Amino acid sequence: MNRFFKGAACGLALLIHQSFPAFAEDVTLNAIFMKQAAYSEDDTKAMAKTFEAANPGLKVNLEFVPYEALHDKIVAAQGAGSSGYDVVLFDVIWPPEFATKGFLQDVTARVPKTDRDKVFDGAWTTVDYDGKIWGMPWILDTKYLFYNQDMLKQAGISAPPKTFEELAEQAKIIKDKGIVKFPIVWSWSQAEALICDYTSMVGGAKGSFTQDGKLSFDTGGSVEAVNYMKKTLDDGVTNPNSREYLEEDVRKVFSAGEAAFAMNWTYMFNMANDPKESKVAGKIGIVPAPGFKGKAEASAINGSMGLGISAGSKHPDEAWKFITFMTSQETQNKYAKLSLPIWKSSYDDPAVTKGQEKLIDAAKVSLGVMFARPMTPSYPELSSILQKNIQQVLLGQASTDDAMTAATKAAGRLR
Amino acid sequence: MAPAQQDRTAWLLLTPMISIMVLVTAFPLLNTLWLAFTDASLTGQGYVWQWIGLENFAYILDDSDFRAAVGRTTYFTVLSVSAEVVLGVLVALLLNQEFKGRTLVRALLILPWALPTIVNAVMWRLIYNPEYGSLNALLTQIGLLDAYRSWLGDPATAMNMVILADIWKNYPLIALIALAALQTVPKDLYEAAIMDGANAWTRFWKITLPGIIGSLSVAMVLRAIEAFKVFDIFYVMTRGGPADSTKTVSFFVYQESFTYLRAGSGAAYALTVTAMSGLMISIYVVMLVRREKRS
Amino acid sequence: MRRSLTATILVYVAVALFVASILAPVAWLFIMSISDANDLTTIPLRWIPEQPDFSRYARLFSLEEGSAGLTFLSALRNSVIVAVSATAIALAAGIPAAYSFSRYPGRMPLLYAVIVTYMMPPVVLILPLYKVFSALGLLNNVTSLIIVYCTILLPFVTWLMKSGFDSVPVEIEQAASIDGANLFQILTRITLPVAAASTGAAALFALLLAWDEFFYALLYTSDTRAKTLPVAIADFAAGRATDYGLISAVGLLAALPPVLIGFFLQKSLLSGLSAGSVKG
Structure with a gap:
């Protein structure tokens, strides 16, 4: 009997929760990232902390997996509905597949037109497919x-x-x-x-x-x-x-x-x-x-990776807010030691180039000629x-x- | 007890196991069975599918890559399991002898077995490393090898080197089982045989082996099932390479369902693999039963 | 039987070879765990590190937020919980089933049906079960792993225990039955104690199988709340900065609990197996 009431109460609470989203103060985003040296686990966590501090009521749940498991985990979560991920990190070779299969939300309308010119073209190819944009480039790598x-x-x-x-x-x-x-x-x-x-x-x-x-x-x-x-x-x-x-x-x-x-x-x-x-x-x-x-x-x-909103996410607006923060020039400049920013103007910023001038010189050439692997689902x-x-x-x-x-x-x- | 009551007791005792198995595996199994006859692929809205009858299985029959994978897996299974059995029995016979420190040495059998497969695979990968691995260093320093070799990068050796790693981890289990079975063979049988003038070779075939074959065969079947669906050790050591030379059936099924997202044909491949493994095991069991009847 | 001197020497040589073949790879693992990254890439190989470095072990036992130690220790905890619970449930359900198969023959096809589920490549169950667990809110929860592992352990616990019970003479049960004991009493007070050792063996097998499982755990868990040791080890091995020494240290420590249990159970294991527990 007791259990029944508990269950009913839970159900009721859920109902209220869903029909009056205004009461839902806290939103928790589930995000999947990968374990790596550039933008390490610690760096990514620190970025998320800064984000949380700037956005009260928003919490980010980070999960880190090896690259080899990233694709499989994103795929497995597709059947999972609302308990899946909100924000996913994807490799440049996946958008055709993810877009045609409906794993990602189309974010073309969310990307400010003004950003198109400020970010390397090569970075955009990471998230472009079929004339639409499926996320923001985050790791620019070659x-x-x-x-x-x-x-x-x-x-x-x-x-x-x-x-x-x-x-x-x-x-x-x-x-x-x-x-x-x-x-x-x-x-x-x-x-x-x-x-x-x-x-x-x-x-x-x-x-x-x-x-x-x-x-x-x-x-x-x-x-x-x-x-x-x-x-x-x-x-x-x-x-x-x-x-x-x-x-x-x-x-x-x-x-x-x-x-x-x-x-x-x-x-x-x-x-x-x-x-x-x-x-x-x-x-x-x-x-x-x-x-x-x-x-x-x-x-x-082009070995870049992007951040996108999972198709099943119930909080696309919050998810986009987080993605915007993670890919912002300010965040990227701060952690530019192992992973270079997607923003063109960063490459002339002494705070970014200091101590890695040789790398920056090479990057300026390479990032302009990035060649993509075949684009097919x-x-x-x-x-x-x-x-x-x-x-x-x-x-x-x-x-x-x-x-x-x-x-x-x-x-x-x-x- | 009356037969009807016995029957009821029997089922009652089976209930917990059956309920767990049915509750957990029934839905996935039915799901797989259904998928195998569709062209389902996984999408953000769940499966998108169409009924295609036996088309998946027709495709499998014609798939030379899959046949090659079956061949490789069979090679892996036969070679590793038979080596494990032979080595296991030999080591069991050895550890059954009297010598100082026997308890401690016997305890060593548990070590490889307790090392998680993932660790075992990483460990052997490091041992085989072409530049810094200890195998190359050891073999050249004792003069068995002229120059460093690429063990896992060469299709001629990669599969055998993985098999070696698998044998090292799994033969101690067989040895342990054989060793235990040896304790049950009555000592007086040996004494009588010696009186009759039978030599060690005859004693092994006439007394020892019949005494332990029962235990060995269960262990063998379990190992064979495990070996046929081997996945983890290849996932870590070679990921199917070089040039597909270590791609096994489980890896094949995994790629089909997870990498290519073809749930339908993935399910069909999985069922085919299960049927093959089942067939292999039942042939073996039938042979065993016949043998028992004869003796 | 007395051995000749030659035979004795041969036995000792063979034992030495065996000991070396088991210990050498593990010893190498240990050496890697205390060697500097640069030492391991020296050619010709330096077998003994110039300066043994135990810092990796220290790191694995630190409890700081976000440290390798926290990852390792929570994975250890999860692995113990999962392996022990799954084994306990598998034994609790498998023993009566095995007893039924052994004492009331005629249902063998059912046993084979159960074993067939064991032959399936795990990929078959992984996706459908993922959905179920997600709907139940059991993802990233040790419970889901315990449930899945039960179905892996049950087929062969049942099989092993059935052959164990087969070797216990029916006569001793009949005597108790005449004295008025019921089935439960007979099973717990007579049959099981006789087959105690085979139970120990089945338990150890089950424990190690659960301890070792990687693929389900990889997909069903996402953080320290549920990740098990194999997944944690794979995590240490991932990322583009592989510290072989750290992996070696984790690997050795991960093997320690089962080795200790194994050493501890060795006597009962041997006698258990020898009681005919795994006869076909």
Whole structure:
């Protein structure tokens, strides 16, 4: 009996709560973020605290998951209705999928028109799909070419490479002089990281992922990129272990002084310069990833992430308020040490650039040429197809032409 | 007790287990069964679906990637389970001998088993690390290996190296069960056999093995079921790579449902996997029953 | 039986090999946990760290807000709650069921049906159950994990215990039955004590299985209130600043509780298994 009354009272309270939202003073937002070095858990929590202090009555519940679990958790929560997330962090490759599946709310009307010009175009592509905007870019990231200044000097090389061809040549010199056994290290394990390096090169070869409106990987820049990857392996200038490495492995190898060149995200700059984590601190050079000779001066992959409002959220206005705060220039400038702001004018702000001038110089070039991975709702599957086929080439199991033809064919069958 | 009353008691005793299993798994199972005959995909408004009959299963029959995954999983299951059984029995025989410090050494069997799979996987990944791993360091320092190798980056070795990690963690369980079973084999049987002039080899096949085969087979079936749906260790160690060479069926089903959001065909794949595992186990059980009848 | 000297030497050599093969990987885990990040990336490998560094263990026992210690210790608490409760429920429901299968034959297909649920890839149950738990408000709550783990543990607790009961002679029960004991009394006072050791074995199996589970826990939990150890460990391993030493330390500490229980239960486990508890 008692329990029945309790239940009834709860139900009643719920009813009142829902029909008179004015009484609901406190709103709690559930937000999902990821564990990472740039905008670390502590930083994100501190940002949320500041937000809460400025907005009485609003509370933010933060959850942090590894990147590998982020997609799955967002997906699993879709069936969950109101107890799901209000604010979700999404990778640049997910908006087509999330938008077509109705996981995210269209926020085109919420974004101030005036902001369009103040933020990098590359950042906007992170949240754009189908002519609509699905969130605000938050983490603006791309892969740079890092080099070990000492090793280059030792080899008598005066300037870091401007093209991929030069990169291979310089690496050959360093290898021949016996400075380091395998001069270049990449993250070419069967994972998204491989596709990031590949995409960067396709961009650097001014290639394209579509032909006559269809996905295509067996011509032009795409083939040039894969051939280049394979050739550096055959010539012994790429560390063969790259084929099982992720970004963290690349950082470890480079920080241990076992490589002259490495492709990696922004975060490695400050970590490779930290003597506690690195044996090569203070010797780090950073430049935009090169392009192919005669095609491009530099290349970059769009590896950004955005914040969006989940379709099931009951508090879209509050959620947007939080997103606006998190992506504001003020917040981003304050935490610019490991993750650079999305706002153009920040890059001339001494408070942001101080101590990381080299990174900022590279960023100014790279962020302008960010190349996007194929935009398709079936991106996850397409990525699996590409990973498998490119790896087969790198492992010597298939020729570039065969593998990339197979990939194109499989992409055409995507359901 | 009267048969009717016995029957009632039997069901009464089963009630708690059945209620838990039905309450928790009935809805998901029916849901999966239904999904398998649709083209459902997950959206923000729940499942969007259409009835497509057996189309999913027809697709599976024709899917060479899935067949390859089944082949790999079978390889993993057969190799790891049989190695675990052989090693387990050998170690059990060894630990059944008299030697100083036996209790302590026996207790060591629990160590690999208690290490969470996630930790085991991370640990072996670090051991296999091509640059800083201890395996390369050890093998080159004792002269077995000329140059450092990429164990998990090479399709020729990746699967076997994961199997090795799995064996290390799971064979102690088999050893423990075999060791316990050894205690039940009557000592006088051995004495009689020795009197008859049987050598150690004969004694093992005629007395020891028949004495422990019952316990071993339950353990084997449980391990085989677990091995066939293996997921965690690959999720941490290789994520299916390199070039799909370690992509198992559970990983396949996981990708289909979670990464590609195709709930319908994901369910069909899952049912197929379950049926395969069931078939495999029942063949084994039938063989076992026949064997028992013969002896 | 007396052994020849050669045989004795062979036994000791084999035992030494066995001990080394078990201890070496774990020892390496320990070395990593006390080594500096730079020491571990030295070639040729430095086996013993120059300066052992136990700070990671200290970090794991600190209780400051937001510290690794808080994450670890709450995950430890959650894991203990989940594993112990799920095991207890699985035993409470599995023992009567096993007894029924053992003493009143003829319902074996039901047992096989239960085992089939154990063969399903977990992905099958994960999404539908996610919805159910979300509707009940049980997400990020240890209760939901306990419920799911019960269904994982029950099939094989039942199976193991059935073979355990099979080896207990019916005669001793009949004697008690003539004395007027009811079924409950017979089960708790006679059959179970005889099969006590097999119960211990089943309990340890169940406990370790629940202790180890990762995938459900990953999706159903979101913070320190419910995250279990495997999820916490995966968290430590994630993020683009992997501290292998910290992962090693957490891994070792996570193995400690089951190892202690195992050492403690070892005697009863061996005799329990030997009482025929896992005969087919």
